[in-house]
Amino acid sequence: MPKLILVHERGNCIGCGACAAIAPDCWRMGKDGLADLIGGKDAGGGRYSRQISESELSTNKQAATTCPVNVIHLEKDGKREI
Numbered sequence: 222m223p224k225l226i227l228v229h230e231r232g233n234c235i236g237c238g239a240c241a242a243i244a245p246d247c248w249r250m251g252k253d254g255l256a257d258l259i260g261g262k263d264a265g266g267g268r269y270s271r272q273i274s275e276s277e278l279s280t281n282k283q284a285a286t287t288c289p290v291n292v293i294h295l296e297k298d299g300k301r302e303i
């Protein structure tokens with residue numbers, strides 16, 4: 222089972238809402254208008270991350286590729302995929 226880590230560069234999020242619409246189990250819009258990675262841990266530098274399961278992969282890949290400013294990334298076994 223590969224280790225899948227979702228990373229959000231929240232500091233560069235523009236709050237378009239696409240991730241929360243596509244993958245609402247993992248993303249919601251915060252009170253400040255920017256997206257929150259649900260369950261994400263502060264990784265410093267405005268970045269948040271958390272591990273996801275295989276079942277969460279498909280929608281989050283879609284969210285990452287849809288993000289207009291490319292601030293959602295996916296790491297598989299330590300290697301950046303998106």
Ligand code: SF4
Pocket residue numbers: 233234235236237238239240241255256284287288289290291292293
């Ligand atoms: S899709 Fe990207 S820019 Fe839009 S709210 Fe989500 S993280 Fe922010």
